[in-house]
Amino acid sequence: MGLVESGKLPKPLTQLLSLSRKYSLWVYQWGLACCAIEMGSAFASPRYDVMRLGVIPFPASPRQADLVVISGTVTDKMAPAVKRLYDQMPDPKYVISMGSCANCGGPYWDSYSVTKGVDQIIPVDVYVPGCPPRPEALLEGIVLLQERIGREDMADRWKGDPIVVG
Amino acid sequence: MTVTDSQKMAYVAAQAADARVNLQFETEDGMTLNMGPQHPATHGTLRIVAQLDGEQVVRCEPIPGYMHRGYEKLCEVRTYPQVTTLINRIDWLGSFANEVPFILAAEKLMDVEAPPRAQVIRTILFELSRLGNISLFLGDLGIQLGGITIGFYAFRDREFVLNQIEAATGGRFHPNFDRIGGLKDDLPKGWIAETHLAMERMRRLCDEFEELVLGNEIFQARTRGIGVIPTDIATSYGMSGANLRATGVDWDLRRDACPPGLSYDLADWKVWTHPDGDSYARTWIRLQEVRESTHIVDQLLDSIPAGPIMAKVPRIIKVPEGEAWVATENPLGEMGYYVVSKGDLVPFRVKIRSASFNNISVVPWVTRGVFVPDVITILASLYFILGDIDR
Numbered sequence: 001m002g003l004v005e006s007g008k009l010p011k012p013l014t015q016l017l018s019l020s021r022k023y024s025l026w027v028y029q030w031g032l033a034c035c036a037i038e039m040g041s042a043f044a045s046p047r048y049d050v051m052r053l054g055v056i057p058f059p060a061s062p063r064q065a066d067l068v069v070i071s072g073t074v075t076d077k078m079a080p081a082v083k084r085l086y087d088q089m090p091d092p093k094y095v096i097s098m099g100s101c102a103n104c105g106g107p108y109w110d111s112y113s114v115t116k117g118v119d120q121i122i123p124v125d126v127y128v129p130g131c132p133p134r135p136e137a138l139l140e141g142i143v144l145l146q147e148r149i150g151r152e153d154m155a156d157r158w159k160g161d162p163i164v165v166g
Numbered sequence: 167m168t169v170t171d172s173q174k175m176a177y178v179a180a181q182a183a184d185a186r187v188n189l190q191f192e193t194e195d196g197m198t199l200n201m202g203p204q205h206p207a208t209h210g211t212l213r214i215v216a217q218l219d220g221e222q223v224v225r226c227e228p229i230p231g232y233m234h235r236g237y238e239k240l241c242e243v244r245t246y247p248q249v250t251t252l253i254n255r256i257d258w259l260g261s262f263a264n265e266v267p268f269i270l271a272a273e274k275l276m277d278v279e280a281p282p283r284a285q286v287i288r289t290i291l292f293e294l295s296r297l298g299n300i301s302l303f304l305g306d307l308g309i310q311l312g313g314i315t316i317g318f319y320a321f322r323d324r325e326f327v328l329n330q331i332e333a334a335t336g337g338r339f340h341p342n343f344d345r346i347g348g349l350k351d352d353l354p355k356g357w358i359a360e361t362h363l364a365m366e367r368m369r370r371l372c373d374e375f376e377e378l379v380l381g382n383e384i385f386q387a388r389t390r391g392i393g394v395i396p397t398d399i400a401t402s403y404g405m406s407g408a409n410l411r412a413t414g415v416d417w418d419l420r421r422d423a424c425p426p427g428l429s430y431d432l433a434d435w436k437v438w439t440h441p442d443g444d445s446y447a448r449t450w451i452r453l454q455e456v457r458e459s460t461h462i463v464d465q466l467l468d469s470i471p472a473g474p475i476m477a478k479v480p481r482i483i484k485v486p487e488g489e490a491w492v493a494t495e496n497p498l499g500e501m502g503y504y505v506v507s508k509g510d511l512v513p514f515r516v517k518i519r520s521a522s523f524n525n526i527s528v529v530p531w532v533t534r535g536v537f538v539p540d541v542i543t544i545l546a547s548l549y550f551i552l553g554d555i556d557r
């Protein structure tokens with residue numbers, strides 16, 4: 001454990017670890033608003049079928065998840081819960097911010113009760129723009145994230161800019 | 167971004183309101199169960215706090231507000247064409263249906279009327295969004311009760327309806343297609359035949375649902391006689407839509423008070439009611455509604471008149487002074503907009519009446535004394551959308 005976190009693992013082991021993490025992503029669906037339905041289409045509908053990518057979208061709690069998809073409008077009332085959920089997830093963890101609302105406030109950019117961007121409270125790895133993004137866009141975000149995980153070295157886990165789909 | 171004092175105060179007030187509920191529930195005997203704000207049974211972010219005595223619910227309070235985005239205030243700083251972009255997202259499953267009453271209210275104030283072709287297409291799209299909305303309900307209900315199969319079926323067939331909406335409007339489910347005085351575009355080529363096929367598909371989904379779910383013994387045991395809402399309670403809580411029809415009230419705004427601008431009178435269909443008022447009745451009513459909707463669409467598709475798609479309206483829309491109230495029968499129930507104009511580019515005040523808020527208000531009454539698993543069926547069969555509750 002200590003070796004993994006400090007990034008002092010031998011190279012072949014790191015690669016093996018990254019490969020297995022890449023194809024066993026457990027996604028917690030944090031559906032908040034309209035985007036949640038598109039996320040549902042991407043994850044639960046036979047047409048888009050996310051499981052072929054090695055992604056399992058049904059963990060029972062955030063404590064079993066590697067990846068969380070924040071899809072929809074984060075309001076100020078909801079923000080503490082989002083933060084708490086993120087803190088409960090075990091490391092290494094990834095965040096996809098889906099939809100304009102989660103990215104920057106979207107159509108509610110001047111509303112009094114909406115948090116303008118979930119990146120104000122938790123770090124985001126992939127931004128999927130759109131209102132709502134098509135399910136394909138979310139799948140692309142996941143594939144790009146998987147590519148990054150595959151190349152990832154624990155030592156430089158936190159380096160690098162977030163991915164923007166599109 | 168800087169946090170202003172008023173934002174801080176609002177945050178403190180929200181937290182204090184939550185703490186009050188917690189305190190009240192904690193200090194009494196029994197156990198407190200907190201569901202949400204993120205819980206699969208709450209379709210989003212409704213929070214339910216229930217006080218239990220063993221397996222039975224003594225008291226249960228829904229705490230909305232986690233999805234409050236301040237619509238009524240935002241509408242006051244958007245021009246009339248911009249408002250439709252916003253109100254799409256109130257009930258996000260039936261987006262087009264949200265635009266229509268607002269546009270009709272604006273048309274009423276401006277005294278314009280959409281050409282007949284636009285009216286019929288508008289009605290068709292209205293019904294398509296109803297299909298997209300309620301078909302998800304059918305799938306979701308199965309998932310809540312532990313039968314995931316029907317969820318996959320519903321998602322599969324719902325795509326066909328979404329495809330048709332997308333082909334006509336360009337958006338999978340936020341079309342923003344309705345304009346004051348008509349529609350943005352005409353229909354694409356071949357759309358009518360394809361929509362007939364999609365309707366056929368939906369009817370098959372209904373048959374599948376009826377056999378797989380409604381006829382299922384476990385489903386019946388979990389819904390029949392559970393969450394019974396009598397007629398007088400339903401009306402006094404202001405419930406509307408399928409929830410009200412399931413208590414035996416024959417009331418449908420599409421038939422009884424169809425506002426000018428929609429052409430339901432061209433179609434011939436039936437309003438179903440059910441005398442029981444329980445979870446089963448609410449599900450059954452919605453299933454029949456999907457069937458009737460497909461028939462409405464089929465009939466209207468064959469009677470689209472030729473003609474222009476847009477009436478003559480000025481490029482810059484200024485709505486004359488006045489007030490208007492228009493309500494339509496949306497997928498979730500009665501949705502209405504009360505628009506006050508002072509002759510400006512933007513509305514002076516928009517009051518939104520959405521169905522889910524009233525439908526969910528009955529939860530404390532109806533969940534008293536039920537078992538914990540029944541809370542899930544009751545919530546699922548009442549069918550609400552969080553955006554529609556909190557706005």
Ligand code: SF4
Pocket residue numbers: 033034035036071072073098099100101102106107130131132133255
């Ligand atoms: S980005 Fe658009 S579709 Fe997504 S939650 Fe926000 S308003 Fe809804």
